[in-house]
Amino acid sequence: MTVANMYKEKGSNPYRPWPARITSIIDLTENERLFELRIIDESVREGFQFESGPFVELSIFGVGEAPISISSAPSKQGFIELCVRNAGDVTGALHGKKCGDIVGVRGPFGRGFPFQEMKGHDVLLVAGGLGIAPLKSLINHIHDDRHDFGNVSILYGARDPSEILFRYQFDMWKHRDDFDLILTVDEADETWGDEVGRVTALFDMIDIDPDNTYGAICGPPVMYRFVIDEMRKKEMDVDKIYMSFERRMKCGIGKCGHCGVGHQYACIDGPVFNYWEAMNLQEAI
């Protein structure tokens, strides 16, 4: 039984976190770490199915909960990866944990990217900073079924080289033909051999087949408008440009009301919306 059905058919308490053991911690940057978790209950672990883009509520009893995107691909069986920036109470407490410690997760919640619909097309992924976290899941997912996709381009920008996440993996990918990967930073240093400048400047470097390309965007809120402008200049369709929204969330299941965006809730109606939907959501971008 999938976790979704445990909630919907069996009536499992959706506020009750599943205990999960931290099985690996990788320092990505000074403030960001990649946590690999293994849900302890076997039936929950096996039923934990999702498409790229959903999130979990990370739950640390005594501190609270925070929504965190699932960074690993759905195909990664038995483990989930969370790429977490130390930004406050819950994420700070997580950063204080060691391998073998137990935390809680609720979910997976939310609507992800339309993976099946994207198949057979080109995909252009644009990430800014920590926005790479949910896109990483999609990238790995595409990688699993690479022959089902056309050209896949990734544009990824960060403030400076020390803030580029997953650099080791990207360095590896750069030498393969699977993805066209372009990295950029606002401020370079002597280690940097890639681009310098805003992620939007990279659009001049790529060719897009507008009728055949899906877009996927995630980054800081200010970034969306500029990236969408570039995609529209390239004549990509409004309903093929997808983006993930970050809002305050307490429940993740459409009850607490905190994540309202326009007339919808980011937690259950999103967090991934296409641009047409986003245009119809007041104050979305």
Place this chain on the structure above:
Amino acid sequence: MFFRVMDTSRLPDLVRGLSRDHEVIGPVAKEERFVFAAIDDPADLRLDYDTTLLPPKKLFFPPEDQMMRFRVADNEVLDDEVFAAPRVLLGLHPCDINALLLMDNIFLKDYVDPYYKARRDTTLVVGISCVPTEDCFCNSLGTDEAHWGFDIFLTDLGDRYFVSVRSVKGAELLDDFVETREITDADTAAFQRVTRERKDKFTQDVDTSQLPLLLDAKFDSPVWDELGERCLSCGACSMVCPTCYCFNVRDDLAPDQKTGTRTRLWDSCQFSEFAAVAHGQNFRESRASRVKYRYYHKQWGYLSKFERVLCVGCGRCSTACAADITPREVIAALAKGGVE
């Protein structure tokens, strides 16, 4: 639905009968106003009340609601059961009955909320007809009558109640505890007359037609800035509202720091940090944007999912607002393009 008639003098019999196996909760006087409270003596019950300070939502979704007890060391839940004893909520007005049905859409669909559900499942609802106050505008929203959401409904005909029976449980209780008789044509005629007379007592007429369209078309209207300047962000409108359900969650540790409780608390979209996220970003920093959001969500957000607005016109928010911001004024101002 079937109907019976019961003498008003029999009401104490009904209350005493219900009390045998249920906690009976109903409107009682508190200083100048009314509140829902446990009824120990049938004489305390005030079915002639106008409205209560807090709506009945507090009985299903308490202001502070413990969700679970936990152990810190292994992040384990120790207990997430809800203790819900059988209750009868006696004396709900149609607006409050309809408000609970609107809440049900949120708490009983998709991801079922076990805390709300447990209390809803063990609570019977007995409705009572009402007399409109000057702040009521349920008549404009189609919530002035309850067709569902009760076990028994009593319409006051003066010396007797016209009793509508909706559920098996309601029929059984009536049968067990109180003497009733079959309705006659005269009873039905009296029922129709009383219903008509009540309709004539409404003083408000709030025009909500096209509101979802207006909310978008006039999203940047200066009306919101004017209202934002008056609003105190006190959140009273949300607390007293029978259909506002937003909440916050808080963890408390026991003194030994080893166990603790997770509790949810009523929250309000009018509070400044309601939509604040990390890195200093706040999606609704201005008061104007928050006042607007409350209306936007009630009159369009909820409607877009459930085809009804999230307001039953009970008027509690109008009474509670120290800045005199009322739905009637807000809706009229938006239609006109200015506050009077």
